Amino acid sequence: MTAITKHRKISNWKRSSNARTALLYLLPSIILFTVFVFYPMFRTIYLSFFLTDQEGEAAIFVGLENYAYLLESDAFLNSIKATFLFVLYTVPTGIIIALILALLANEKLKGIGFFRTIYASTMGVSVAASSVVWLFLFHPSVGMFNKFLNIFNLPQIEWLLDPTWALFSVSLSTIWLNTGFSFLIILGGLQNIDEYLYESARIDGASYWYRLKRITIPMLSPTLFFIITISLINAFQTFGQIDILTKGGPSQSTNLIVYSIYREAFINYQFGTASAQAVFLFICILIVTILQFKLGEKKVHYQ
Amino acid sequence: MKRVELIGISKSYDKQSNVISNINVTIEPGEFFVLVGPSGCGKSTMLRMIAGLEDITDGVLKIGDIEVNDLPPSKRDLSMVFQNYALYPHLSVEENIQFGLHVKKVDKKERAKRTTEVAEMLGLTDYLKRKPRELSGGQRQRVALARAIVTEAPICLMDEPLSNLDAKLRAHMRSEIRQIQRRLGITMIYVTHDQIEAMTMGDRIMILHEGSIQQIGKPIDIYNNPANPFVATFIGSPPMNLATGVGDKITSTIRLSDSMVIPIPLEDAHYLTEQVIVGIRPEHIKAATKVSAEKDKFVVEVSNVEILGNETIFTFILNDAPWQVKWSGQWQIEIGDKIPLMMNYASFCFFNSETKEIIKTPSDVENHVFGKEVFV
Numbered sequence: 001m002t003a004i005t006k007h008r009k010i011s012n013w014k015r016s017s018n019a020r021t022a023l024l025y026l027l028p029s030i031i032l033f034t035v036f037v038f039y040p041m042f043r044t045i046y047l048s049f050f051l052t053d054q055e056g057e058a059a060i061f062v063g064l065e066n067y068a069y070l071l072e073s074d075a076f077l078n079s080i081k082a083t084f085l086f087v088l089y090t091v092p093t094g095i096i097i098a099l100i101l102a103l104l105a106n107e108k109l110k111g112i113g114f115f116r117t118i119y120a121s122t123m124g125v126s127v128a129a130s131s132v133v134w135l136f137l138f139h140p141s142v143g144m145f146n147k148f149l150n151i152f153n154l155p156q157i158e159w160l161l162d163p164t165w166a167l168f169s170v171s172l173s174t175i176w177l178n179t180g181f182s183f184l185i186i187l188g189g190l191q192n193i194d195e196y197l198y199e200s201a202r203i204d205g206a207s208y209w210y211r212l213k214r215i216t217i218p219m220l221s222p223t224l225f226f227i228i229t230i231s232l233i234n235a236f237q238t239f240g241q242i243d244i245l246t247k248g249g250p251s252q253s254t255n256l257i258v259y260s261i262y263r264e265a266f267i268n269y270q271f272g273t274a275s276a277q278a279v280f281l282f283i284c285i286l287i288v289t290i291l292q293f294k295l296g297e298k299k300v301h302y303q
Numbered sequence: 304m305k306r307v308e309l310i311g312i313s314k315s316y317d318k319q320s321n322v323i324s325n326i327n328v329t330i331e332p333g334e335f336f337v338l339v340g341p342s343g344c345g346k347s348t349m350l351r352m353i354a355g356l357e358d359i360t361d362g363v364l365k366i367g368d369i370e371v372n373d374l375p376p377s378k379r380d381l382s383m384v385f386q387n388y389a390l391y392p393h394l395s396v397e398e399n400i401q402f403g404l405h406v407k408k409v410d411k412k413e414r415a416k417r418t419t420e421v422a423e424m425l426g427l428t429d430y431l432k433r434k435p436r437e438l439s440g441g442q443r444q445r446v447a448l449a450r451a452i453v454t455e456a457p458i459c460l461m462d463e464p465l466s467n468l469d470a471k472l473r474a475h476m477r478s479e480i481r482q483i484q485r486r487l488g489i490t491m492i493y494v495t496h497d498q499i500e501a502m503t504m505g506d507r508i509m510i511l512h513e514g515s516i517q518q519i520g521k522p523i524d525i526y527n528n529p530a531n532p533f534v535a536t537f538i539g540s541p542p543m544n545l546a547t548g549v550g551d552k553i554t555s556t557i558r559l560s561d562s563m564v565i566p567i568p569l570e571d572a573h574y575l576t577e578q579v580i581v582g583i584r585p586e587h588i589k590a591a592t593k594v595s596a597e598k599d600k601f602v603v604e605v606s607n608v609e610i611l612g613n614e615t616i617f618t619f620i621l622n623d624a625p626w627q628v629k630w631s632g633q634w635q636i637e638i639g640d641k642i643p644l645m646m647n648y649a650s651f652c653f654f655n656s657e658t659k660e661i662i663k664t665p666s667d668v669e670n671h672v673f674g675k676e677v678f679v
Contacts, residue, residue, distance in 0.1 A: 194387070194389065196385045196387060196389035197389050197391060199354075199356050199376075199383075199385070199389065200383065200385060200389040200450075201402070201406070202355075202356070202375070202376045202377065203354060203355075203356075203376045203377060203381065203382065203383050203403075204377065204402060204403035204406045204407070204454070205375075205376075205377025205378075205403075205406050205407060206377075206402075206406045210406060214391075214402075215391065218391075218393040219392070219393060221393075301392065301393035
């Protein structure tokens with residue numbers, strides 16, 4: 001009897017040997033994800049149901065009141081509006097510009113490597129450094145943009161101080177900053193397309209635009225899908241540019257959700273409502289991503 | 304059905320050395336013309352120059368009596384099948400076949416009609432709605448073929464279209480492509496590195512080596528009468544056996560080795576030069592029998608044997624080089640056996656050792672050439 005159970009024990013131990021090895025390999029990422037992703041995520045969800053004291057500890061359980069308060073708050077609704085506008089301004093434009101640059105840089109010309117490097121170079125610039133540069137460009141009196149307008153006798157623009165222009169200006173710098181990454185990914189996608197397909201199309205007499213429409217774009221669809229997803233998520237989570245360029249101003253016009261979360265938590269010390277905002281943002285991104293996958297799947301041709 | 308004429312065509316990438324030099328050939332309307340050569344001989348480059356995918360460095364290319372050097376590929380009125388088929392992975396078989404017709408703005412009815420016809424011809428009717436990735440290698444090959452045929456271009460170019468197929472399918476597609484070409488009467492220019500494809504498919508073949516023409520002609524003429532040692536070894540399997548012999552005017556012989564000496568008849572005494580390259584086809588080396596004269600025999604030691612069911616190929620070593628012998632039937636030969644052989648003087652090829660040109664062609668090709676009158 002004991003012999004049988006012992007035998008079984010050994011075989012259980014042996015049988016799980018693969019699973020244990022797998023676990024060992026997974027351990028580093030499990031630890032990292034737990035510490036930096038899962039724990040903060042659950043903590044955030046937990047905090048969003050509470051009012052907190054000055055130290056950020058949960059004090060009073062309020063249930064869904066934080067959420068109810070947010071949806072009635074004009075400031076937060078304004079944040080949502082600003083965020084969606086920001087996404088709308090930056091994502092399509094950024095990807096179209098990157099696509100055009102990649103198509104140009106994919107031509108086989110002498111010295112094209114130089115242009116490829118230049119176009120991809122914004123990838124190597126940090127958000128903080130580039131924002132400082134843009135700060136100078138946007139400067140009302142000494143900034144290059146206004147000097148440029150001056151040449152053509154156009155009215156001066158308060159790029160970052162005028163509520164009607166501020167979001168546009170921040171979007172402009174973001175598009176510039178993200179182009180490098182999108183460009184590099186799209187160029188990689190273009191280079192992966194078999195050259196023979198174009199040769200075959202050339203023998204058939206297909207024009208450049210026809211080839212672009214019938215071959216390049218469909219063949220590039222997995223890459224475009226990837227870069228659209230990444231760009232959307234990045235745009236929703238924009239923080240650095242806002243913090244350096246406008247600090248959410250003027251009159252809340254560039255107060256995007258992530259910046260609003262930061263202010264609520266670390267300036268107003270309202271960790272409860274900040275957490276509720278974070279959860280709300282999480283749900284927004286989740287919905288957009290799911291929608292994108294559902295709608296985009298049919299249009300993407302994986303090889 | 305158009306003529307394709309290449310006049311002094313050369314190609315150079317670095318403006319110094321030619322990858323293809325001075326090609327002159329006329330491909331007749333409706334001809335099945337095969338370009339054959341080892342990898343890197345420039346045959347694909349030449350095809351791509353005809354297609355217009357590569358620039359022509361020098362020379363004139365005429366298609367149907369019009370110079371087309373500067374015309375784009377689409378204006379040259381031809382179709383092309385690529386080695387990797389170049390099917391559009393995101394389009395169905397039907398859309399792939401119709402791609403060219405779409406571009407050329409052929410109307411919808413005509414498009415559907417031609418697609419149905421071609422699909423029937425190539426047995427693709429059941430697969431029209433599938434994507435290329437859902438097809439086998441052979442079916443993809445057929446789609447590529449269908450796409451070329453459906454445009455009804457008078458000239459079709461093929462760049463090693465069968466090299467991705469297995470041996471059995473390849474043999475099948477060889478005859479199928481040949482039949483389609485005959486039925487449609489199109490001018491076909493076909494690139495391959497496989498001498499069997501060249502021999503079996505071509506009306507005429509052109510052998511390229513290091514960018515220059517070695518020989519152009521009917522397959523059987525090239526086999527019987529190779530222009531130089533390269534062609535002799537490239538065409539035919541196993542290749543022609545070659546050795547360098549030393550002519551001796553006193554004894555009137557060419558010496559290949561100590562045991563192998565070829566007596567030269569008096570009228571052929573001019574072959575007795577210092578050095579001459581001697582070649583003989585593996586099937587022309589015969590077994591010596593009891594009745595054959597002792598002086599004609601030479602004995603070799605077998606170093607390898609392959610029995611292929613209906614024929615036997617064995618190898619012996621002559622001057623450190625393997626020589627192969629091919630006999631029909633199943634011969635019970637073991638490695639190490641000593642076999643008496645004889646070679647008919649008429650079967651020999653001689654090549655000039657400096658110019659590499661052929662100086663004596665084999666006059667005895669045996670009874671392999673039948674006239675139609677043999678069959679009643």
